[in-house]
């Protein structure tokens with residue numbers, strides 16, 4: 278069974294809110310906001326996405342739209358992170374004040390100026406597909422935490 282994770286992108290007028298991960302898996306990389314879904318407590322994926330966005334950025338996201346499901350496999354044993362299923366959402370409607378959390382330092386970036394060199398290597402492959410408004414699944418393989426060895430993106434019409 279893969280580990281189920283979420284990733285949320287907050288958008289406004291040509292910009293996206295990213296967070297610098299301060300600890301844990303992906304430390305030192307810019308990313309959207311998200312984390313593990315508490316399935317054992319009955320939390321749904323969308324509830325997990327809204328909760329993680331608020332915990333990590335201070336924002337309450339409304340009308341989250343699913344844009345992608347990313348399937349990751351690592352050849353190296355990464356413990357619980359070896360096999361991942363990441364549900365990706367975007368929203369342009371949100372409330373609240375942006376705060377720095379103990380996990381993330383938020384910052385708005387122009388979509389034309391995303392710091393891909395300081396991000397997971399797969400992000401440069403699929404962010405442009407997301408920003409083009411496509412829905413898609415992706416199958417991505419890493420040999421270890423730094424080295425992507427293959428990727429395949431498949432556009433879909435919906436996730437129903």
Ligand SMILES: Nc1ncnc2c1[nH]c(=O)n2[C@H]1C[C@H](O)[C@@H](COP(=O)(O)OP(=O)(O)OP(=O)(O)O)O1
Nearest residue numbers: 282283284301302303308310311312313363397399
């Ligand atoms: N390769 C890649 N590209 C883009 N985004 C990600 C990856 N791998 C990833 O894991 N992610 C995303 C998916 C999640 O949003 C985070 C990782 O979540 P994590 O910080 O482990 O989950 P939390 O539940 O917040 O962690 P703790 O609070 O338990 O430390 O990165």
